Amino acid sequence: MNIEAPYSDKVMDHFNNPRNVGEIEVPDGVGMVGNPVCGDVMKLYLKVKDDRITDVRFQTFGCGAAIAVGSMVTEMVKGKTLEEAIIISNKKVAEALDGLPPAKMHCSLLAEDALKAAIEEYRAKQEGMADVQSEHHQED
Amino acid sequence: MNIEAPYSDKVMDHFNNPRNVGEIEVPDGVGMVGNPVCGDVMKLYLKVKDDRITDVRFQTFGCGAAIAVGSMVTEMVKGKTLEEAIIISNKKVAEALDGLPPAKMHCSLLAEDALKAAIEEYRAKQEGMADVQSEHHQED
């Protein structure tokens, strides 16, 4: 009878063969969210060119769902512009994985949050550089 | 395995074929004990000659044990002198039946008590008659 599988085949595929695992040596943006004491942490690295994500990597400390959403979100954002990427919701990630068990939906938030954090970090750095550049300009 | 029989074969025999059931038309002593609301009543009739029990009958309203002890006690006292009969304890009745379940030991008291009540009634009548006789005597 029904040994209901805990996860969809897609989740299991991303858990067993996670895409885009690891770090980017000199990232343009990095986001790290979660709390290891509560079980899940995700770190996401971006390479950005002309407002477009050219490379993305992730690392996860967490359960199977947390790993799969990390893998999936990297697949979803690669090649996207930052505007397109930042509106990717946790629900979209979960849908792309053919769903998550209700108790695991919170894991998909990790992916959304890590992505947002990385984009924000990138933008903050950009603004900082812009400021620096404009300051330079004035000095010239 | 153990369907422990509730009662010994002897109890069942006396329940199924009770001895000395019924009344004595003109008894010398009658004892009735118990309370029907609590479940058990025994009535015991004696015929006495020269302080010896020549006939005995019983009636019971009650459970199997109460019926069996009535039957057994009548067997035990028939032909006995009143002195011999009155010392028959409920334990002896129960033993003669090869024992009773603990929860049913109180039923054997019915037999002892009904017998004692009947003997006492007989003796009270005798004393009354003796009194009457001695009164007669004085009158004479």
Next chain:
Amino acid sequence: MEKIYLDNNATTPVRKEVLEVMFDLYRGVPGNPSSIHFFGRQARGYVDEARRKVASTIGAEPSEIIFTGGGTEADNLAIQGIAFSRQEKGNHIITQATEHNAVLHVCRFLEEQGFEVTYLPVSREGLVDPAEVERSIRPETILITVMTANNETGVIQPVEEIGELARVHRVPFHTDAIQALGKIPFSVQALKPDLASFSAHKVYGPKGVGVLYIRSGTRVRPLVYGGHHEGGNRPGTENVAGIVGFGRACELAIDELETEGERLRLLRDRLRSGILEKIPNVKRNGAPDLLLPNTLNMSFEFVEGEGILLGLETEGIAASTGSACTSDEPEPSHVLSAMGVPGVLAQGSIRFSLGRENTRKEIDYTITILAGVVRRLREISPFHPEEGS
């Protein structure tokens, strides 16, 4: 000697179809439903499926079904659970005199704890008067508990009216439906109780498994603590096989409710007519038109019930005096006493409760044997007018 079992209100044999699913499960599903691995998820899946089956049997949502360790525990969880969770709202409980001890003893315990309990009387037929229920309701009333059907007499109470009153007065209503399940239609959609108790072993399921229906939104204080199981209402590792057995038993009971109910009613009526025809000085107990189809309670004048049972047993027939209780309680049945049956007559009362396995032949045999037993015992009785005067 083939034995005849006429004590199905005390307990029923586990039916073959139920045993099958239970043993398949025992053999194949070793997991703890709380474990997250496949063994655990498999067990959880079975428990969830059983919950759906029980729920659909009584017209409830699966989330409203709490599995317990039996009917007694279900009654306790309902009554203690409501009493202790609503004690700031009030301390008054309404029940009635012919409830099972699993209700009455809880009420007595609650009285020791400072609650006040009204035990409503019943009519000679065993019925509670809904108007009396209504008159007993006070501002501090926090629970009304009235059984759907009585285990000793089979009398079916006017629970729909009582439930309606309870709703109007906004008092939570619990019903012990343990004897009703599988014997008469029972739906929480129709009756709308806030809580209702059930027990598997009365419907050909295993002993030691019960259900408390708790209407969504109703809160009870648990009896035991220790985990998240059953929504925190009844912590402890689930009796998976027992629960699955209950689920299957419900399913089958519902399928067969009408045909089997009708069959039992005919058999029961045959037993009744046979007894009345063959044995003089017999009284029927309980409202004749408001009885479970399988139950017959009769008083045999001048003789005592246990003697009758032993006489029947000698011929292979098992019935009972009132509820299943050891004979260390010499008082007559509280149910019959409440109905005004005099003590001596109550002592001579027998409950015949029929079940799936009984046949017409068995009933006819029982009538014959019973007539002989009663005649013989009356001959021994000091109260029998012909013999004892």
Next chain:
Amino acid sequence: MEKIYLDNNATTPVRKEVLEVMFDLYRGVPGNPSSIHFFGRQARGYVDEARRKVASTIGAEPSEIIFTGGGTEADNLAIQGIAFSRQEKGNHIITQATEHNAVLHVCRFLEEQGFEVTYLPVSREGLVDPAEVERSIRPETILITVMTANNETGVIQPVEEIGELARVHRVPFHTDAIQALGKIPFSVQALKPDLASFSAHKVYGPKGVGVLYIRSGTRVRPLVYGGHHEGGNRPGTENVAGIVGFGRACELAIDELETEGERLRLLRDRLRSGILEKIPNVKRNGAPDLLLPNTLNMSFEFVEGEGILLGLETEGIAASTGSACTSDEPEPSHVLSAMGVPGVLAQGSIRFSLGRENTRKEIDYTITILAGVVRRLREISPFHPEEGS
């Protein structure tokens, strides 16, 4: 794929010999033990026999054995039962931090009811200090409850010393011996507790059956009311088949205690050595010399436990993170936290609990698979020093 079950502390599969007696009983003994006819007496006989078996397994008198609806209920009956029956004597209870929720949650409930509870700390090895128990005893202390062996770590507490202290100070002593039964010798003659809890499904018996040992003369307030069953301590129709299954399971467990205990200890040690050899950055949890022979709890640095479990499951291996609990509790194990295991490390802890069906081959396979899973997860982890720096 053959599955490997390494979660025997969560629950054990019902063993064949136990199933056989249960099945025979379900088919052959339809009675309610409270009924006085032969069906009832037969059921009563089986319950009595099982009671004798359980009693002799732990060195108790049959009259000291109360059957319950599970281990959680047994713990509750002991703790609530003593607390509420002794509340005029005092309101203080002593327990310790690594108890099962079936003890801790009851204590929390009792705190809400006005009792005071001291939760003693444990050492890094998971052990309670008997001297601390003694220091915590006050005039108003009415109960000390300390488990015999922990379900998550297998750590065996110094219950003999604690029991001795309790006796000297005349405070009732309860021990949750649910994980000890069948794994290490346990006798109420040696330990002399006033109350001790057991659960059938931890010793290859059915789920939903427990036992509370109550020393003769000790009184507890029941959790439920409704009849004379189990001496009034636990009313409700007995789960006859489950009780009989528990009796048989006890008998077999005692027969095999030494040989099976030794076999499991060797297998467990093999698993431990294999892991320590193949996987770097692993920490063992719990006093190494005071462990149940079948239990191994290990923390794998840089990775999270549920991920490990899913990796193992993919290869057919079932283990657990701490106690069987659904993952809606994201906090790390309260047991490991109490032992001072840092949160991140506690999140990476796995309990392997071995049982009768495990083989050397399974253990060797598990070591290999586990090494691969942990390596792979560490490659993904942001915390792993080689990969993540």
